[in-house]
Amino acid sequence: MKIALPTRENLIDGHFGHCEYYTVFTIDDSSKEILNQETxxxxxxxxxxxxxxxxxxxxxxxxxxxGNMGEGAVNVLSRSGIEVVRGCSGDVKEVALSWLAGAVMDSGEMCHAHEEGHECQH
Incomplete structure (x- = not known):
């Protein structure tokens, strides 16, 4: 399986839509180990x-x-078959390893406004 994390300076970017890049980890389904990392x-x-x-x-x-994202982004990702877990923060590899260990749960929080003040739920 593959998991993606919106990234800025190797940390989870707090706002999905404005990240520098995505870190994509390939996971071995049986051992739950990271096999590959790409951006x-x-x-x-x-x-x-x-x-x-x-x-x-x-x-x-x-x-x-x-981290956080608007409902529109969650819906677009879901329609593409991608499950979304929000509320993550910190080093991307540590977050991925924590998820693999079962220690990461969806916060259920939606982003309601960009820092600039306009709505992010498109």
Whole structure:
């Protein structure tokens, strides 16, 4: 399986739609170990209005571990077959390892406004 994490300076980016890049880990399903790590450049524009959901799904990503994101982005990712877990923070590899150990749960929190003040639920 593959999991993706919106990343800025090797940390979970608090806002999915404005990350520098995505870190994608390939996981061995039986041993739950990380087999490979790659990065994917973030497309221009907000996450839910870009082609990132399709791109990640085409790469085989089935889970996105994120900080916060709007409902529109969650819906776009879900329609592409990607489960979303929100409320993550810290080093991307540590977050992935914590998820593999069963220590990461979805916060259920949605982002309601960008720092600039406009709505992020598209």
């Amino acid at each position: 994917l450049a973030s497309p221009a524009g907000c996450g839910c209005k870009s082609n990132i959901a399709t791109t990640l799904a085409d790469m085989g990503v089935s889970l996105l571990l994120a």
